[in-house]
Amino acid sequence: MRQSRLLWLLDRLEREPRADAVIDAVRKGVQALPLGDGRDLLHGRWLGHPVHPLMVQVPIGSWLSAAVLDLYPGRSREAGLLVGVGLASAAPAALAGWVDWAELHHRQQRVGLVHALTNSAAVGLYAASLTSRAKGRHAAGRAYGFLGLTAVAVGGMLGGHLAYRQASGANHAEEVPHVVTQGWHRIGAVAEFPADQPVRRSVDDVPVLVVRETGGAIHALAERCSHLAGPLSEGTVSDGCVQCPWHGSVFRLSDGWNVRGPATAPQPAFDTRIADGHVEIRLRRQDRDGQAPDEVEVEQRRTETGSHGHDS
Helix, strand or coil: CCCCHHHHHHHHHHHCCCCHHHHHHHHHHHHCCCCCCHHHHHHCCCCCCCCHHHHCHHHHHHHHHHHHHHCCCCCHHHHHHHHHHHHHHHHHHHHHHHHHHCCCCHHHHHHHHHHHHHHHHHHHHHHHHHHHHHCCCHHHHHHHHHHHHHHHHHHHHHHHHHHHHCCCCCCCCCCHHHHCCCCCEEEEEHHHCCECCCEEEEECCEEEEEEECCCCCEEEEECECCCCCCEHHHCEEECCEEECCCCCCEEECCCCCEEECCCCCCCCEEEEEEECCEEEEEECCCCCCCCCCCHHHHHHHHHHHHHHCCCC
């Protein structure tokens, strides 16, 4: 079967580099915005996944409802109110989208830029719709509204391509618990792990980050960043955390918690122990209440197995 024309166009858009200079300039501008802790709020770290798809439901729902009312005579006033609600809610949704977009790969940013421009056109059309309605030109207001909804549909299609085909905003470490087999896995002698240096190992073909602290504690996390699969073993270790070298996400070594975004999901963590002078790791499973094993219990088990030199 031949590839559809639409997919061919989208694939070509991903590979088109002519707008990269504009993309780099806009990306730097977005990253320079003085958002502080609000940046993680807009990424959706508090929610556990990007907040932008949630926020866009308000303008899209308002504009779609306005289109339904425009199909009935004498409902232009109510439709205009919904158009206004959509316009008011579009700005914060767009800001969240731009903040996420600034931390994507170039191929994703190329599609994302057209997505943003299409939605900007929709906002312009709905602004014209609201202005026309306010001046009593209801037919023109309805026409602008339907054109705006068409632009929203195109923008939504591009957003779906970003989310599902290009996996922007997806948790890139989600498969780890489904791939790593249960039980302990030996990954190397203790001497192979220099203090406070990130080391990459592999278990069941899954890359694992291993860090041995100066005091002797050993931590292990899934090595590919949950944000966009960046190599954490090439990152910076500091203050009990590791920072992704690609987009700056920070994860706590003790449990994989995402301390700072743009990552919205934590890293899968591993229990560790020393047996016969070798480091062994086991995927940390959650108990029935959804909580990771108590760290004191894990440390006690590590100490006991290290002193005995074998698994009891």
